[in-house]
Amino acid sequence: MKFKLIIFVFIMFLLAPLTINANHHQAPIDKLNQISDEALQMVKSTRYEDAKKLLEYFSNQFLSYTMEDHSFTMDELRIVTVAHNEAVEATTSTSMGHNERINRVTKFRLVIDAVTSTHQPLWTEMEGPIMTVYGGVKEAAINGDNENFHTRFNSFLSLYEVIYPSMKLDLEVEKIQQLDARINFIDHYRPRVLAEAASQAELVALENDLKNIFDEMTEDDADPSLWWVIISTGSIIILTLSYVGFRKYQGERELRREREKNRSRELKD
Structure with missing residues (x-):
């Protein structure tokens, strides 16, 4: 029982840093992704003015991010800019139908995900x-x-x-x-x-x-950074099962020895 508790604590120790790092702060690139998603939800709910404000906020955040981090190529910047302009137009046009608005902002949402996801x-x-x-x-x-x-x-x-x-x-x-x-x-x-x-x-x-x-x-949609956790945790589980099996085998062997001793005593008596 103590061994199982030690294993459980050890697994939690391995996983804890990942959880802490994930929740500690939101990366700027993830924030851009979130804003684009929220803008799409606003348009779906016909809250066009709110969506427009979010897209304007996105523009400021995106400009700030690109000035600090020059990881985007010229093609990526061009595609994002065009998709963003179309999304803004979808929130301001008085003649555009609701479905077309959704399509345009969805296009923008997918573009941002494409440039931010790995x-x-x-x-x-x-x-x-x-x-x-x-x-x-x-x-x-x-x-x-x-x-x-x-x-x-x-x-x-x-x-x-x-x-x-x-x-x-x-x-x-x-x-x-x-x-x-x-x-x-x-x-x-x-x-x-x-x-x-x-x-x-x-x-x-x-x-x-x-x-x-x-x-x-x-x-292959599995995050490579998770493979170390999967392998290490899997190894621990295998070791735990092996140890439990070994302990069970030892217990049964001791029990057989005890029974043989008792039988020998009975025969002598």
Whole structure:
């Protein structure tokens, strides 16, 4: 029992510094991420004025951060600036619909996550909706359903536009260019895609490209900094189980010895 208590205390000792460091203070980069998320929640709740104030606050914080830390590339700064401007416009426009406002601020939210996160980015969570809509595009094309094809492909383009800036931050230029080429071909030659089996092959190729990209981005989402904790804690658990098994084996062996002694005494008596 004492040994188990010692092991428990030791594990807590190992994990305590991680908890303390995580809660001690919020890093500036994490603060930017949080502000973008709060702005999105404000827009979803139709609190556009509050969202605008948060985006203005973000702008000041982002400028301060970039002046102190020059870790962003020019491409990253450009993409963030464009996404931020579109998000601000979404909170001030009187003619923009609610769904379009959400899409614009979501785009901004995903961009900030892409430049601040080191592991699986949020934009990969859009895989389900995008692949579902795209499946409808392919089905409509195969069936020759003209109206449904145009409607579904336009919906796909709207969703794709939301994650496109974030993808540009995380993917190689060659992959983005390949996606652009396939999407532009399908968009520009819609009548051919509906009428020709050869052109419909581009639909299948684009679907495979999208699947591969999502699969690659979600393959390894574990934080490498946690592996030491996982390995050390796992080792402790294995040692604990081994020790308990060894103690149990020793106890059973002592019990057998005691029984044999008792039997020997009984035989002698």
